Amino acid sequence: MSRLQVVSGKGGTGKTTVAAALALALATEGKRTLLVEVEGRQGIAQLFETEALPYEERKIAVAPGGGEVYALAIDPELALLDYLQMFYKLGGAGRALKKLGAVDFATTIAPGLRDVLLTGKACEAVRRKDKQGRYAYDCVVMDAPPTGRITRFLNVNDEVAGLAKIGPIHNQAQAVMRVLKSPETSVHLVTLLEEMPVQETVDGIAELRAAKLPVGRVIVNMVRPALLDEAELELGLGGTPRTAIAKTLAAAGLGGARGAAGRLVGPLLEQASEYAERHALEGAQRAVLAGHGLPLHELPLLADGLDLAGLYELAAELRAQGVA
Amino acid sequence: MSLDPARDPLDVDALLDDPKTRIVVCCGSGGVGKTTTAAALGLRAAERGRTVVVLTIDPARRLAQSMGIDSLDNVPRRVKDVQGGGELHAMMLDMKRTFDEIVEAHADKERAEAILSNPFYQSLSAGFAGTQEYMAMEKLGQLRSRDEWDLIVVDTPPSRSALDFLDAPKRLGSFLDGKLIRLLMTPAKMGGRAGMKFLNVGMSMMTGALGKLLGGQLLRDVQTFVAAMDTMFGGFRKRADATYRLLQAPGTAFLVVASPERDALREAAYFVERLAADDMPLAGLVLNRVHGSGAAELSAERALAAAETLDASGAPETLEASGAPETLEASGAPETREASGRAAGSAENLEASGIVDQEGGKVGLRNSSEFEAPDSPEASGSSPSTSSTEDTGSGSGSVSGSTSVEQLTAGLLRLHAERMRLLTRERHTRDRFTALHPEVAVAEVAALPGDVHDLDGLRAIGDRLASTRS
Ligand SMILES: Nc1ncnc2c1ncn2[C@@H]1O[C@H](COP(=O)(O)OP(=O)(O)OP(=O)(O)O)[C@@H](O)[C@H]1O
Ligand SMILES: Nc1ncnc2c1ncn2[C@@H]1O[C@H](COP(=O)(O)OP(=O)(O)OP(=O)(O)O)[C@@H](O)[C@H]1O
Ligand SMILES: [Mg+2]
Ligand SMILES: [Mg+2]
Numbered sequence: 154m155s156r157l158q159v160v161s162g163k164g165g166t167g168k169t170t171v172a173a174a175l176a177l178a179l180a181t182e183g184k185r186t187l188l189v190e191v192e193g194r195q196g197i198a199q200l201f202e203t204e205a206l207p208y209e210e211r212k213i214a215v216a217p218g219g220g221e222v223y224a225l226a227i228d229p230e231l232a233l234l235d236y237l238q239m240f241y242k243l244g245g246a247g248r249a250l251k252k253l254g255a256v257d258f259a260t261t262i263a264p265g266l267r268d269v270l271l272t273g274k275a276c277e278a279v280r281r282k283d284k285q286g287r288y289a290y291d292c293v294v295m296d297a298p299p300t301g302r303i304t305r306f307l308n309v310n311d312e313v314a315g316l317a318k319i320g321p322i323h324n325q326a327q328a329v330m331r332v333l334k335s336p337e338t339s340v341h342l343v344t345l346l347e348e349m350p351v352q353e354t355v356d357g358i359a360e361l362r363a364a365k366l367p368v369g370r371v372i373v374n375m376v377r378p379a380l381l382d383e384a385e386l387e388l389g390l391g392g393t394p395r396t397a398i399a400k401t402l403a404a405a406g407l408g409g410a411r412g413a414a415g416r417l418v419g420p421l422l423e424q425a426s427e428y429a430e431r432h433a434l435e436g437a438q439r440a441v442l443a444g445h446g447l448p449l450h451e452l453p454l455l456a457d458g459l460d461l462a463g464l465y466e467l468a469a470e471l472r473a474q475g476v477a
Numbered sequence: 478m479s480l481d482p483a484r485d486p487l488d489v490d491a492l493l494d495d496p497k498t499r500i501v502v503c504c505g506s507g508g509v510g511k512t513t514t515a516a517a518l519g520l521r522a523a524e525r526g527r528t529v530v531v532l533t534i535d536p537a538r539r540l541a542q543s544m545g546i547d548s549l550d551n552v553p554r555r556v557k558d559v560q561g562g563g564e565l566h567a568m569m570l571d572m573k574r575t576f577d578e579i580v581e582a583h584a585d586k587e588r589a590e591a592i593l594s595n596p597f598y599q600s601l602s603a604g605f606a607g608t609q610e611y612m613a614m615e616k617l618g619q620l621r622s623r624d625e626w627d628l629i630v631v632d633t634p635p636s637r638s639a640l641d642f643l644d645a646p647k648r649l650g651s652f653l654d655g656k657l658i659r660l661l662m663t664p665a666k667m668g669g670r671a672g673m674k675f676l677n678v679g680m681s682m683m684t685g686a687l688g689k690l691l692g693g694q695l696l697r698d699v700q701t702f703v704a705a706m707d708t709m710f711g712g713f714r715k716r717a718d719a720t721y722r723l724l725q726a727p728g729t730a731f732l733v734v735a736s737p738e739r740d741a742l743r744e745a746a747y748f749v750e751r752l753a754a755d756d757m758p759l760a761g762l763v764l765n766r767v768h769g770s771g772a773a774e775l776s777a778e779r780a781l782a783a784a785e786t787l788d789a790s791g792a793p794e795t796l797e798a799s800g801a802p803e804t805l806e807a808s809g810a811p812e813t814r815e816a817s818g819r820a821a822g823s824a825e826n827l828e829a830s831g832i833v834d835q836e837g838g839k840v841g842l843r844n845s846s847e848f849e850a851p852d853s854p855e856a857s858g859s860s861p862s863t864s865s866t867e868d869t870g871s872g873s874g875s876v877s878g879s880t881s882v883e884q885l886t887a888g889l890l891r892l893h894a895e896r897m898r899l900l901t902r903e904r905h906t907r908d909r910f911t912a913l914h915p916e917v918a919v920a921e922v923a924a925l926p927g928d929v930h931d932l933d934g935l936r937a938i939g940d941r942l943a944s945t946r947s
Contacts, residue, residue: 164507164635194637265600312600348928349508349537380895385888393882401886404790405783407775420771421889424896430926456898458739 154179154477155339155369156288157279157332159295161303161357162343163350167374169196170459170467171343171452172296173222177468178477180220184291187278188213190226191271192298197224202461208232210278217465223290225278232270236325265305265312269326272309276332300342300357307333307340308364339369344442346373346435351442358445370476371447373439375454381428389425398422450474487761487918489943493522493628498730500621500723501760502631504639505734506744510765510922512536513929513938514734515632516544516567520556520932521939522628523565530566530626532616534609534634539930541569551575553620558932566626575612576602583712597702607645609634611713614642614720621723639733639748643724643755647717730760733917735910737767737903742910749914761918762910763942767903768924770896777897784890787883 158179160172169190176188187210190197198206201213206226213224281289298306305312310330317323332338342357344350354371361368381389389398395418402414409415442449452470455463471477492498503515512533519531530553533546541547544556546567551574553566580598581589592598602608613634620629633642723729731752735745745762752759911919922941929938 164637348539348930352538378895380892381888385885388882388885389889393885397882398886398889401787401882402783402890405786405886405890407779407783413774417772417775421893423771424892425889427926428892434927 155337157293157338159297159338159340160343161297161300161340163353164299166343166345166350168343169200169296171372171374172294173197173200174464174467174471175477176222176294177214177216178471179292180216180222181472182218182220184220186222186292186294187290188222188224189275189293189295193228195226196296227271227274229267229270232274236270265309266322268306268309269313269322269329272329273325276329279332300353303357304360304364307366334365336367338367340366341369341372343372343374345375346438351438355441368447371442371449373451376451377454381425386425386429389422390429450476487920489920492730492760494525497728498628499728500629502731503734504633504642504731504748506639506741507635507637509734509736509741511734512632514763514765515630517935517938517942519565519630520935523559523563524561526562527628528564528626529628529630530620531630532568532570532620533632534570534613536569537930543931570613570616572609572612573602575616579615595702596698607648610642610645615716618720618723639744640751725756730758732760732763734763734765736765737906739906742906746910746913749917761920763920763922764907765922766924767921768896768900770900772893775893777894780890780894784887787887
């Protein structure tokens with residue numbers, strides 16, 4: 154099991170949700186995991202219904218069987234100051250830099266530098282050990298940038314090679330890459346069974362592989378329940394006489410076969426045919442995903458929206474599917 | 478048919494037909510249908526006689542192909558097969574290219590080359606958060622000044638918040654002519670002035686620290702970049718401001734696109750408030766992917782109750798979760814569906830009839846899943862529950878032979894119940910928005926069962942956009 158699990162995917166497909174569920178799942182039975190956020194969006198705090206997370210690791214949830222999930226929202230500016238402090242003991246000068254906007258400058262004008270700091274912090278947590286030499290966290294789960302940016306984000310080395318050819322940032326980037334390109338890391342992609350997210354996933358897999366970054370699993374999120382099976386669809390859309398359906402509706406107490414119940418038949422069959430069309434499209438997207446030789450998993454759409462209980466439900470599902 | 482229309486329907490055709498409408502901007506949070514709406518509006522306007530250009534951003538591949546704009550050359554192309562008297566031109570924004578063009582247009586050749594090859598420029602033009610928004614505005618300004626089209630429809634970049642489109646260009650602008658950049662540029666100029674001593678100290682301390690951190694070469698690159706861009710910095714802010722004013726001009730209409738979901742409508746509400754605060758003209762809300770039902774008179778509860786009546790009367794012995802493979806196909810397994818909760822595990826049924834690929838069959842909270850070998854994800858694909866696939870194969874005759882009309886009807890009713898629940902939820906969400914913003918005109922667009930990826934699909938969306946009843 155990789156100790157750094159990176160969760161990416163198209164915007165809005167459920168990266169934050171899946172990353173959190175995964176952190177919970179991996180913490181089950183006495184483990185400790187760290188859930189890391191890098192986009193400064195406070196998505197984790199929202200999900201766990203707590204106040205905004207500071208730049209500090211704190212316990213955010215207890216997993217089934219006594220494990221613990223910690224969370225950290227990495228702030229690139231603070232990470233840079235941290236870093237300056239660590240290497241140069243800058244103290245007041247660091248604050249002056251911040252005031253001048255230098256930190257903002259360094260972290261925004263060169264997204265590569267910012268990414269070194271963000272991934273660097275996550276890798277540090279992965280490697281950190283306590284006094285007894287045990288890992289501080291069994292696993293670190295990162296709620297990462299979306300598919301379109303993930304390869305650049307993780308491939309900090311290439312980016313930084315063009316910017317900082319020597320110096321501590323350069324060295325840091327090298328160290329980070331050693332972790333990211335090793336089996337210690339696994340990059341998962343979250344998608345929906347729709348054309349665009351699936352296309353992004355396919356492109357993302359190709360890009361990650363080309364960059365020699367370890368692709369892990371594909372997690373299909375928000376899968377709608379199957380309400381009609383193939384046989385029923387065939388019966389409904391193929392030959393069953395409408396009058397037979399009307400009679401059955403009438404027998405179920407929905408009005409006369411030629412009146413109220415009869416009028417339902419058309420619309421109900423129409424809905425069935427829409428369902429069939431969508432179902433076929435979803436099947437086609439599944440087939441596209443299946444063609445990439447990666448483990449595929451599916452998480453159900455929680456119809457009433459996602460709350461904490463739902464998050465635990467998804468975590469249980471991930472465990473049941475052998476993801477954690 | 479669909480949700481009863483909101484108080485004040487949006488008259489899309491009147492908006493598109495009005496010669497005074499020169500720019501339509503489609504905003505909204507990620508994935509709600511901005512690109513689709515923009516393309517559909519453009520097509521509809523063209524087919525109603527106007528000369529239109531649509532600026533799309535990251536369109537779905539097949540949609541781009543069907544419009545003939547899948548090559549990234551950053552110029553509008555005429556779309557073929559448009560009916561009626563008008564013309565539709567379309568393009569896909571190339572953010573980096575647009576940035577390069579600005580540089581080329583505003584710096585002499587030598588300087589432009591220095592900028593374009595600078596690693597900072599490359600990093601900035603490809604990756605700075607907000608560059609895409611800025612470039613979309615820039616392109617809009619360019620298209621507008623060419624004055625070749627009487628209507629420009631603009632799509633906006635995917636972002637979580639619709640506000641980004643309005644905020645990002647200013648952010649980039651103020652960053653580019655910000656305090657630090659000026660500092661990095663000016664040490665030479667301000668050398669002698671005593672009052673600036675303090676700044677100079679700050680400056681050298683800072684460049685010292687940055688230099689140490691980044692390596693001296695990096696800092697030199699930054700300085701070269703900044704020096705080369707010198708002449709252009711003010712320009713960025715000015716251009717952003719000019720386009721911003723264009724957005725406030727009479728002739729411009731914003732459409733906020735949202736799906737009938739809580740998050741999307743919350744974003745839409747923020748955006749509506751922001752437009753009002755900035756004096757930008759809002760034409761209305763496009764509520765996209767709304768579900769309707771032709772049988773809305775039948776409630777979810779009654780439909781479910783009726784389905785249960787049918788289960789009890791008609792179906793043969795129903796399968797329980799432990800069922801043997803042979804009986805899987807025979808049963809619609811309605812109990813199983815209900816029992817396994819929110820994302821009912823009827824995936825088993827699908828697997829049994831061999832229509833879902835096996836990896837895909839793992840939807841839902843199967844009662845049995847706890848007992849499946851969890852060690853490897855692939856392993857569960859060949860777990861016992863899927864081994865029945867071979868029993869059915871393509872033998873659909875036997876399958877339909879064992880499904881009764883009662884089961885079919887019960888299935889149709891369950892499907893309807895789900896539709897009605899969805900519809901009710903969507904209606905609540907919409908009503909919350911309209912209660913907050915009764916002044917906003919709304920056009921509802923029904924969800925099509927499939928993706929929208931060709932002109933016919935766009936026409937269908939256009940028809941729905943225009944047909945919200947009054
Ligand atoms: N399985 C699910 N069932 C129901 N709702 C879900 C599910 N997964 C995610 N959601 C909801 O979908 C929305 C998007 O999820 P989330 O924020 O995790 O996505 P994201 O990929 O992190 O988005 P972003 O790109 O904005 O960071 C949220 O409102 C979330 O509650
Ligand atoms: N009314 C509709 N019915 C069915 N599918 C739709 C509808 N509107 C949009 N879609 C589909 O939804 C997907 C997303 O639409 P679109 O690309 O227009 O969204 P967007 O807001 O531009 O997304 P992004 O924020 O990623 O740019 C597409 O696959 C599109 O075909
Ligand atoms: Mg997120
Ligand atoms: Mg789009």
